[in-house]
Amino acid sequence: MPYKRITLTHFLLQEQRRLGRSGVFTALMTDILTACKMVSHEVNRGALVGNHGVAGSENVQGEEQKKLDVLANDIFLHMNALGGNYAAMASEELEDVHAVHGTAEGRYLLLFDPLDGSSNIDVNISVGSIFSILRLPEGADASKADAFLQPGVQQVCAGYALYGSSTMLVLTTGSGVHGFTLDRDVGMFFLTHPHMTIPADTKEFAINASRARFWEPPVKRYVDECLAGKEGPRGKDFNMRWVASMVAEVHRILVRGGVFMYPKDVENAKKGGKLRLMYEANPMAFIIEQAGGAATTGTERIMEVQPTDLHQRIAVILGSKNEVELIESYHKG
Ligand SMILES: O=P(O)(O)OC[C@H]1O[C@](O)(COP(=O)(O)O)[C@@H](O)[C@@H]1O
Numbered sequence: 001m002p003y004k005r006i007t008l009t010h011f012l013l014q015e016q017r018r019l020g021r022s023g024v025f026t027a028l029m030t031d032i033l034t035a036c037k038m039v040s041h042e043v044n045r046g047a048l049v050g051n052h053g054v055a056g057s058e059n060v061q062g063e064e065q066k067k068l069d070v071l072a073n074d075i076f077l078h079m080n081a082l083g084g085n086y087a088a089m090a091s092e093e094l095e096d097v098h099a100v101h102g103t104a105e106g107r108y109l110l111l112f113d114p115l116d117g118s119s120n121i122d123v124n125i126s127v128g129s130i131f132s133i134l135r136l137p138e139g140a141d142a143s144k145a146d147a148f149l150q151p152g153v154q155q156v157c158a159g160y161a162l163y164g165s166s167t168m169l170v171l172t173t174g175s176g177v178h179g180f181t182l183d184r185d186v187g188m189f190f191l192t193h194p195h196m197t198i199p200a201d202t203k204e205f206a207i208n209a210s211r212a213r214f215w216e217p218p219v220k221r222y223v224d225e226c227l228a229g230k231e232g233p234r235g236k237d238f239n240m241r242w243v244a245s246m247v248a249e250v251h252r253i254l255v256r257g258g259v260f261m262y263p264k265d266v267e268n269a270k271k272g273g274k275l276r277l278m279y280e281a282n283p284m285a286f287i288i289e290q291a292g293g294a295a296t297t298g299t300e301r302i303m304e305v306q307p308t309d310l311h312q313r314i315a316v317i318l319g320s321k322n323e324v325e326l327i328e329s330y331h332k333g
């Protein structure tokens with residue numbers, strides 16, 4: 001049987017030709033791939049090289065940084081500056097915009113969560129990296145946050161790397177969602193999951209149930225109905241999952257369907273929710289929608305939210321289309 005697998009780089013070249021894009025897009029994606037491979041290597045080595053534990057510093061969110069949060073952030077900043085295609089970057093781990101100096105031709109902006117699921121690093125549960133690419137608006141000052149505050153529908157590309165039993169990279173450039181698996185021996189990502197699509201219905205939901213006492217009535221109603229099973233109003237039994245790594249939850253939903261919720265609740269309402277719009281909710285919403293799913297705050301399509309702050313938090317409900325629309329209908333009453 002002739003060898004058929006194609007690499008992510010060849011896939012990007014084909015996309016470039018198909019979409020009549022310049023080579024810049026393929027080049028800037030290649031920088032992200034390299035960063036993800038390097039982070040995968042560091043995650044994989046774990047305690048062997050002291051990559052577990054805390055860094056002894058806090059990020060702009062007031063969260064204790066893990067050593068791998070800081071290392072992954074450094075790797076992303078360094079590798080994505082080398083190519084000179086980004087005018088500036090923004091990260092969960094940096095308060096302000098990181099301008100890439102000396103790159104007159106940088107026409108893109110990169111946002112990223114260098115290490116997602118940080119609470120799982122030391123216990124060896126899957127973690128990931130999330131990224132979102134925007135164009136630098138004409139005449140905008142790339143060193144200012146305003147240049148980044150574009151609604152999710154403006155993204156030209158979004159993706160994540162999943163550092164799990166295998167390392168995968170899943171991305172969309174606006175024409176479907178494709179998954180690639182890293183062959184460590186060859187050092188290349190190969191296309192293993194072309195055209196990923198999400199079933200419209202599901203029997204699996206994911207939410208941090210320890211926050212049930214804080215939930216607003218629409219979420220409480222939805223979860224109670226799922227838990228009531230086939231004797232209840234939904235007439236079917238549901239299963240529940242919670243990995244506490246958004247990347248792992250979204251990947252599970254892309255592979256077998258489901259709904260993921262990190263809603264705004266009475267405890268996190270003053271912060272606007274838990275997850276961050278610019279480098280968690282928007283890239284995941286783009287991927288989910290491109291795979292036929294839906295992504296909402298409960299009352300609004302996430303990708304249409306006009307951002308006001310680089311690190312703003314937002315309610316996230318995403319996954320199988322019919323399920324998300326049902327939850328949205330409970331919010332709209
Ligand atoms: O600890 P909780 O409340 O279960 O929250 C888990 C959520 O927080 C996150 O870990 C936040 O992301 P970071 O690890 O990048 O800060 C998500 O990946 C995950 O969905």
Ligand SMILES: [Mg+2]
Pocket residue numbers: 113115116117246280
């Ligand atoms: Mg995260």
Ligand SMILES: [Mg+2]
Pocket residue numbers: 069092113114115116117118
């Ligand atoms: Mg993170």
